[in-house]
Amino acid sequence: MTDEPIIHCRDVHKWFDDFHALRGIDMDVYLGEVIVIFGPSGSGKSTFIRTLNRLEEHQQGQIVVDGIELSHDVRNIERIRMETGMVFQQFNLFPHLTVMQNVTLAPIWVRKWPKEKADKVALELLELVGIPEQAHKFPGNLSGGQQQRVAIARALAMQPKIMLFDEPTSALDPEMIKEVLDTMIDLAKSGMTMIVVTHEMGFARGVADRMYFFDEGKIVESGTPEDIYNNPQQERTKLFLSQILQH
Amino acid sequence: MVNMTIEQDMIRPPQPPGPIKWIKENLFSSILNTVLTILLIPVISYLLYGVFRWMFFAADWTAVTQFPLLYAVGQYPRDQLWRVGIILSGLFLFLGMSWGRWRGLLKTISITAGLIQLIIALLPVQHPALDMSMRLFLGSGLLVILLGYLIGSRTPIKNTYIIIGWFIVPIFGIVLLAGFEVSKYIPIWISDLIPSVSTTLWGGLLITFLLAAGGILLSFPLGIALAFGRRSSLPFVSAFSTVFIETIRGVPLVTILFMFSFVMALFLPVESRIDRLVRALMAVTVFSAAYSAENVRGGLQSVPLGQIEAAEALGMGNLKTTIFIVLPQALRAVLPAIVGQFISLFKDTTLVVIIGINDFLGIGRSIINSDPEFVQMRTEVYIFMAIVYWIFSYLMSLASRRIEETLGVSSNL
Numbered sequence: 001m002t003d004e005p006i007i008h009c010r011d012v013h014k015w016f017d018d019f020h021a022l023r024g025i026d027m028d029v030y031l032g033e034v035i036v037i038f039g040p041s042g043s044g045k046s047t048f049i050r051t052l053n054r055l056e057e058h059q060q061g062q063i064v065v066d067g068i069e070l071s072h073d074v075r076n077i078e079r080i081r082m083e084t085g086m087v088f089q090q091f092n093l094f095p096h097l098t099v100m101q102n103v104t105l106a107p108i109w110v111r112k113w114p115k116e117k118a119d120k121v122a123l124e125l126l127e128l129v130g131i132p133e134q135a136h137k138f139p140g141n142l143s144g145g146q147q148q149r150v151a152i153a154r155a156l157a158m159q160p161k162i163m164l165f166d167e168p169t170s171a172l173d174p175e176m177i178k179e180v181l182d183t184m185i186d187l188a189k190s191g192m193t194m195i196v197v198t199h200e201m202g203f204a205r206g207v208a209d210r211m212y213f214f215d216e217g218k219i220v221e222s223g224t225p226e227d228i229y230n231n232p233q234q235e236r237t238k239l240f241l242s243q244i245l246q247h
Numbered sequence: 248m249v250n251m252t253i254e255q256d257m258i259r260p261p262q263p264p265g266p267i268k269w270i271k272e273n274l275f276s277s278i279l280n281t282v283l284t285i286l287l288i289p290v291i292s293y294l295l296y297g298v299f300r301w302m303f304f305a306a307d308w309t310a311v312t313q314f315p316l317l318y319a320v321g322q323y324p325r326d327q328l329w330r331v332g333i334i335l336s337g338l339f340l341f342l343g344m345s346w347g348r349w350r351g352l353l354k355t356i357s358i359t360a361g362l363i364q365l366i367i368a369l370l371p372v373q374h375p376a377l378d379m380s381m382r383l384f385l386g387s388g389l390l391v392i393l394l395g396y397l398i399g400s401r402t403p404i405k406n407t408y409i410i411i412g413w414f415i416v417p418i419f420g421i422v423l424l425a426g427f428e429v430s431k432y433i434p435i436w437i438s439d440l441i442p443s444v445s446t447t448l449w450g451g452l453l454i455t456f457l458l459a460a461g462g463i464l465l466s467f468p469l470g471i472a473l474a475f476g477r478r479s480s481l482p483f484v485s486a487f488s489t490v491f492i493e494t495i496r497g498v499p500l501v502t503i504l505f506m507f508s509f510v511m512a513l514f515l516p517v518e519s520r521i522d523r524l525v526r527a528l529m530a531v532t533v534f535s536a537a538y539s540a541e542n543v544r545g546g547l548q549s550v551p552l553g554q555i556e557a558a559e560a561l562g563m564g565n566l567k568t569t570i571f572i573v574l575p576q577a578l579r580a581v582l583p584a585i586v587g588q589f590i591s592l593f594k595d596t597t598l599v600v601i602i603g604i605n606d607f608l609g610i611g612r613s614i615i616n617s618d619p620e621f622v623q624m625r626t627e628v629y630i631f632m633a634i635v636y637w638i639f640s641y642l643m644s645l646a647s648r649r650i651e652e653t654l655g656v657s658s659n660l
Contacts, residue, residue: 084560092556094572
């Protein structure tokens with residue numbers, strides 16, 4: 001692990017019109033770390049992860065990703081997006097392209113790889129996420145769990161340094177959550193830097209290095225999974241944990 | 248055990264009814280239906296009998312059969328018809344190649360087109376238009392299509408080349424049809440080989456197809472550009488596009504045709520006058536583009552934001568996101584509307600008659616008016632023309648349905 005954080009956020013603020021969605025977020029993430037962000041809905045956790053590749057624009061504060069500061073400079077934004085893969089709650093696979101084309105599109109047109117290389121890498125990745133036999137199907141013919149694993153492969157195909165997961169299992173049927181989590185656990189164990197917005201506490205306990213509890217646009221509490229689960233300091237954290245762990 | 252048998256019986260899918268059962272269930276299901284059916288049988292038979300008797304005995308089709316070339320190409324010089332022949336052969340070649348590559352509906356169209364030509368070539372009648380060279384040309388149509396089929400199915404020629412060919416042939420064709428005037432810029436042998444043919448001589452189906460195909464090919468990209476223009480964040484671009492679209496949509500095509508054919512001529516100096524056929528094409532294009540733009544805009548709005556975010560998150564810029572993600576999905580969503588609009592454009596080209604261009608309908612009308620005897624046959628002429636328009640419109644909607652099906656199989660949007 002290097003001393004320089006790969007993601008560096010200081011006092012990040014974000015407004016949606018008059019609504020103050022992020023109220024001064026500070027966070028440093030180092031290479032190889034797995035960060036889990038959790039919190040009630042509307043707490044700003046998704047908004048925050050989306051500011052990291054500028055799907056949302058922050059209006060105040062500083063975000064530096066892989067040594068590049070996020071600003072209005074479009075070139076900077078595209079460079080950062082090449083280094084950060086993102087997996088969405090709703091998968092967002094391209095329905096008009098085959099699985100293979102979904103995975104190879106960006107490497108061919110953004111990384112400018114020759115098609116043969118992109119195809120080879122894509123097949124390896126589909127193997128990695130466990131669905132090489134679906135390569136020539138269209139996303140609409142896959143189950144939700146398979147679609148989300150394709151989405152992970154698609155993001156990985158750009159060979160990003162950081163992977164962002166925005167509630168990757170929330171839209172899945174219960175029996176498909178495990179296959180996606182297993183893929184993510186493999187990825188975490190391979191040393192990928194990951195920031196995951198999720199309520200899957202088993203996943204957090206298993207692979208997270210640090211956890212952040214968000215509420216009302218602020219970080220209420222952070223620490224290792226042991227700290228958070230066994231010894232939460234804030235009343236708000238205790239209450240929320242008791243609510244989601246009851247079931 | 249008893250339960251098992253019942254379940255197995257229920258597993259079997261319900262059988263579709265046979266014809267007799269269908270008649271029983273639909274035509275004789277109640278007393279009222281039975282009475283209606285019995286009453287309607289003689290009425291329908293009488294109508295059908297009337298139609299057939301008129302078509303084959305009462306009707307006089309001379310005004311249709313006497314002038315096949317006039318309907319096809321208007322006054323285009325008969326000694327220059329080989330140019331039309333070359334273009335048709337080019338189109339048939341690419342039709343055959345597309346059949347060899349994509350099968351489906353193209354097969355039906357190819358074989359039908361080839362067989363119809365062959366049948367006409369072998370018709371045992373004397374007709375001035377059907378001389379030996381015409382018969383040979385028509386007979387070669389099927390061969391050219393089959394040659395294209397072999398190229399398309401047996402050689403590794405790229406799909407892209409076949410599609411580009413479909414665009415090249417008409418462009419090359421227009422140049423070939425127009426020919427070159429004698430001038431110092433053009434080698435003399437070229438203007439000798441294909442001398443200039445004034446567009447005032449062009450006519451018939453040739454004009455109809457030219458205006459429709461040209462209008463479709465030109466208005467489609469223009470419409471896409473206008474649709475993006477209207478959504479643009481640049482105030483000038485979006486204002487211009489909106490005003491353009493709303494102005495054109497607020498005015499009948501006839502007005503636009505008049506605008507381009509007469510008003511424009513008033514403002515431009517005589518020597519820079521644009522050919523009247525080109526002006527008509529511009530009018531049709533502009534008109535169709537405004538409607539295409541609104542259709543495409545509807546499609547653009549139907550693409551979920553998540554698609555754009557996913558593309559952007561992969562590092563794809565605006566242009567790449569638009570080309571690879573937004574446009575394909577948007578166009579797929581509005582394909583039926585766009586084809587519907589092309590069909591109406593095809594029929595709208597008939598309006599060019601009022602600015603003095605003899606398209607298919609115009610030729611029919613001038614044939615009727617050329618001889619008092621033909622005035623008596625106007626019903627036959629109009630029915631013939633209606634059938635021709637119907638065939639091509641129906642082919643377009645058939646093609647659109649096939650494309651939709653192919654796209655539908657490949658994605659469950």
